[in-house]
Amino acid sequence: MTRLLTLALLVLAGRSHAATVTPGPAPARPILPASVSGFNLGNWMPVVEQVPALNALNPAALRWPGGNIGDEQNRTPEALQTLKTNWTLLGRPPLLLQTRVFSRPGGNRDGAEARNTPADAADLVRMAQELGLNVAYWEIGNEPDLYATNRSDPSWTPEKYCGVVRAQKAAILKVDPAARIAGPAVSNPGPFLDAAIKGCGDAFDLITWHLYPSNGDGTDAAAFASIDQVQGTLTRVQTLWADPATNPLAQGRPLAQGVTEYAQSWRSDRATHLSDAVGGLWAAEAALRLSEGGVVFDTYFSLMATGNHGLVDDAGYPRFSYAAFRELAHYRGETVNLSSDDPTVWVHAARQGGFITVFALNTAATATPLTLSVPGYSLVGAKTVTDADVNADRSPRSLAVAAPVGLPPLSLTRLVLKAFSSPSAELP
CATH class of the missing domain: 2.60.40.1180 (Golgi alpha-mannosidase II)
Incomplete structure (x- = not known):
């Protein structure tokens, strides 16, 4: 019309x-459902207990595994089977799957060897194909900007990460030549995102980042004011992408952005501005602004049962954010x-x-x-x-x-x- x-x-x-x-x-302009009704999914979530409530959200995109557990656990056939079960219960929307990148010295906490090589990424693609999963993107790792600090491994520079991206991408494309690659999935916009765009922007089909403006210790007014970071980051990435000096390797290629985690606060152990009305209103507004800003794959953190993150809490009770996203299921059309x-x-x-x-x-x-x-x-x-x-x-x-x-x-x-x-x- x-x-x-x-x-x-x-x-x-x-x-x-x-x-x-x-x-x-x-x-x-047309509204992309995956830009407003997407969520992070994890195998720890009791999806089967809340199927009607979760389907009322009309999920249009899912990212798995949600959060930094993607660099803590291997992608096993059993894990993929659990994903398929939950994905099927949620209507089989397009998926973005994380490959594993980081590993601790000595492997996993359970003593198993970390499966984070290019060959392991290729195996993940094969497993997904065998299960018939609808994978829209393969995201290389999760928040690599924090490997040097939060995970105490200073060897992780943007240059090292870009090398891993290129190696995993090559292995993935050998299995699925049509596969699309996403990254760098940084914890917040900053120098690491800038350096990744400059060093390997050409390796990505989707530039992804996370947005967590606070740790939940500010005022309500400050929390609401932080919503301006949505458009600010979209514009920042657009500017970086358009400039040959900051994106020398992908000039002429269209830019697609994805926000694969967002919430007002990153502190899962703190309820303020997450499980309350302020957090829910902020999240809904962020989803709407990201959608209007052209983001094509947008997944809130998280779907359910992740401390104070989650639209539904560990006991199965909905939060304000659930009610808000249930209303946004009607944001469709143009x-x-x-x-x-x-x-x-x-x-x-x-x-x-x-x-x-x-x-x-x-x-x-x-x-x-x-x-x-x-x-x-x-x-x-x-x-x-x-x-x-x-x-x-x-x-x-x-x-x-x-x-x-x-x-x-x-x-x-x-x-x-x-x-x-x-x-x-x-x-x-």
Whole structure:
């Protein structure tokens, strides 16, 4: 649909002025489901116990094994079989599989020899083929920028990593000439990412990085402000890629970016800004901004049962982040570009069939009345979720569609508008 929408949303926040949300200049573009509904998966996760709840997320991409366990454990036939079982339960979406890169002196903690050679990477591809796994990308290692510090092996320079990438890629392509390679999967953007792009950017089909702005010890305001790092990093990588001085080996090749881990905080042992509303709103907004920014494979850390990370906790209870990503399962179709002059209300929209779905994330600690007017469309439904709803095990609450619609404090609200000309369309 190419018809220009004249759309205005007035957010009357009880402040000295009304914030306005209007269409921005960006044209509509298709929404890639893998860019907004992807998750890290690990064999420690009891997926079988939560199948209906997890499938309500409409998973569109999975990364396995999630996190640094990828450099702690070998890829065995038994591990791959467990992956296949969980992957099948989750609808068989495209996979990104980590190869093993790092090893400790003496091998694994269990005494087994570490399988991290190019031949082992090739064996992983063969095992995946035999099991019929749908592998979109092979990611070479996990957070190699931390091998020298967190893992106490200073020999791991970007140059050494690039050598491993080229060797594993060559072995993988001998087994599957159509295989696509991802990396460097750094823990956060920085000098290692820059050096990897410069030294082996040509070896990657997907440039991947992780984003963890904090360790969960800041204020709510600082946590929300860190969302700007999403677009900042996307732009940084685009700039590096375009410059022959910083990317001398892959000039002329299109850039594809993937964010294979992200959360507001990296501290799995700290609940602040992970399992609370702030963490959930940040994660949902990051997913939306990454999707709108052109990321093609985007996996939140993590799906479930990973300390305070995880949409569902170890006991099977959903967190705010689960409720948020369940709403984002409706972010499909094509984008409707919106911009807000209220920095505390983040707004995104998708158009599909005869409907526009608006996602309003209220990061303010106060309620915000919202009035919207879309010529040619009428508001037919609104549901909201807060931390209190999640903690009380309540489904998203319906809100009155009469203007204004009240956005609760620290909430995610999904509003659905129906085109007057689409009486037979089905409500999403």
